[in-house]
Amino acid sequence: xxxxxxxxxxxxxxxxxxxxxxxxxxxxxxxxxxxxxxxxxxxxxxxxxxxxxxxxxxxxxxxxxxxxxxxxxxxxxxxxxxxxxxxxxxxxxxxxxxxxxxxxxxxxxxxx
Amino acid sequence: xxxxxxxxxxxxxxxxxxxxxxxxxxxxxxxxxxxxxxxxxxxxxxxxxxxxxxxxxxxxxxxxxxxxxxxxxxxxxxxxxxxxxxxxxxxxxxxxxxxxxxxxxxxxxxxxxx
Numbered sequence: 405x406x407x408x409x410x411x412x413x414x415x416x417x418x419x420x421x422x423x424x425x426x427x428x429x430x431x432x433x434x435x436x437x438x439x440x441x442x443x444x445x446x447x448x449x450x451x452x453x454x455x456x457x458x459x460x461x462x463x464x465x466x467x468x469x470x471x472x473x474x475x476x477x478x479x480x481x482x483x484x485x486x487x488x489x490x491x492x493x494x495x496x497x498x499x500x501x502x503x504x505x506x507x508x509x510x511x512x513x514x515x516x
Numbered sequence: 517x518x519x520x521x522x523x524x525x526x527x528x529x530x531x532x533x534x535x536x537x538x539x540x541x542x543x544x545x546x547x548x549x550x551x552x553x554x555x556x557x558x559x560x561x562x563x564x565x566x567x568x569x570x571x572x573x574x575x576x577x578x579x580x581x582x583x584x585x586x587x588x589x590x591x592x593x594x595x596x597x598x599x600x601x602x603x604x605x606x607x608x609x610x611x612x613x614x615x616x617x618x619x620x621x622x623x624x625x626x627x628x629x630x
Binding site: 439449 | 518520552557558560605607618619621622
C-alpha cells in the first residue's frame with residue numbers, strides 16, 4: 405500500500421518568504437507527527453496531531469511555525485518569514501499507534 | 517539537555533561481523549524504546565523495539581538489549597551485511613500528559629564493508 409508522502413521533496417526559498425510543506429499520511433492512521441532534522445542534529449519533534457484532539461504544539465520553535473490537519477488526512481506545515489536557521493529536512497510521520505511511526509521521505513528546505 | 521544520546525556518530529564493521537550500536541538515556545520515565553534505520557534521501561523506517569519491562573528483543577539478525585539500571589540500550593546486528601549501511605536512530609517513547617512523544621538520538625552512521 406501507499407506510504408507517507410511529502411511534497412515538495414526540495415524547496416529553496418529566500419529569507420523572509422513563507423513556505424508551506426505538505427504531508428499525506430497513510431490512510432487510517434489517526435496520529436500524525438512533524439519533525440525536523442537540522443544538519444548534524446537528531447530528529448526534533450515539532451507538532452503532533454491525534455484524531456480530532458487539539459494538537460500538541462509544544463515542539464514548535466517559534467510563532468512563525470504553524471501546522472494544520474483536516475480530520476485524519478493531509479497536514480500542512482507553514483513557516484512564515486523564513487530564516488536561515490529554518491534550513492533542515494522536515495519529516496512527517498503517521499502512526500496507528502505511537503510506538504510505530506511511518507515516516508515520509510522528507511522535504512529538504514534551504515533558506516538562502 | 518539531550519535525553520537520548522548516541523555517542524558514536526559513526527561505526528565501521530566488516531561484512532559478516534557483529535555491529536553493536538549504543539544508546540544512552542537520562543529519563544527514567546521512558547517506557548518504550550525503538551530503533552529506526554535511515555537511508556539517504558529517505559525517511560526513517562522502524563526496525564525493532566523493546567518495552568521497558570523487557571531486557572531483550574530479537575528479530576532475525578537484529579537484537580535489542582536494554583539495561584534499565586544503566587539507562588543503556590544497544591542494537592546488535594549479526595551477521596552484518598553491506599545493505600545494513602545506514603544511519604541508525606535510537607528513540608525513546610514517553611507519555612507526556614495525554615500524548616505519547618518520541619525523543620530521538622542524533623544517529624549513528626553504520627558502514628558495513630564487503
